[in-house]
Amino acid sequence: MPKNRYLIATALCCVIAAVAHLGCIVFGGDWYRFFGAGEQMAVLAEQGDPHPTIVTSVIVTVLLLWALFALSGAGVIRRLPLLRTALCVISAIFLLRGLAFVALMPLFPGNSLTFWLVSSAICLVIGLLYAVGTVQAWRQLRPV
Template sequence: MLKFNVQEKFLIAGGTIAGLAAIWHLLMIVGGPEWYAFARAPQYIVESAKAKTFVAPLGAVAIAILMFTCTAYAFSGAGLIRKIPLLKSALTTVALICLVRGLYISPLFYSVKKLGVWHLTASAVWFFVGVCFLIGTINQFVVKK
């Protein structure tokens, strides 16, 4: 039976959330324009989905690949899969990107009228994922493996 320390559990949680978000992005392709709109995709992406051009699905696939990559690095750092090259650098980068994304609800980016439950929830989730990756990254530098 596999035993994980607290830091590895955080990486597993962050990686799982990233993987689920990747699946969500792929499901938007099937769900169509309404799903893109629900996910607050930019208007040109929603229009692409309505017109059935390649921009919306290509963007969704690209984001899903990035998120699945984050999942792979998280699971590698947790010891679920073999070590991936550049593990420490990747975990650090993902942690910083997610933390910045989590702070994206700042009034500098949105007027108060546009801030809603979706923005607050998405920002809170990505901030949590950033914290998970940060804790897991620290573990990579502290624990000799």
């Protein structure tokens, strides 16, 4: 089975995003500010509060798990359980996050408009890559 370039690209995007989030944990407040996570997260990180690290660590873990599902769907690593379902759900989450940012903005008032526009565009692109890759691989992804 040829490797699915779209799903490989999504895995790479997820790994890059995870590394950027790890940078926030390692380099602290300035990185949280640069990526637009909000002044509150930046200040908490600078004060040594565990909240930013915990939240960001969860995001890193999820992104790396999603990268594994993309690689599995692409045929690069062994087939993971519930692969079709996972790829559909991951695609939907990224697409929803990319499209619904206007509704989410009031829930996170500390995040900058730049953060919302850039992160939403990135999520939309990743969601589209996941969706296209999933559709292309659908027949090969059927349960065995």
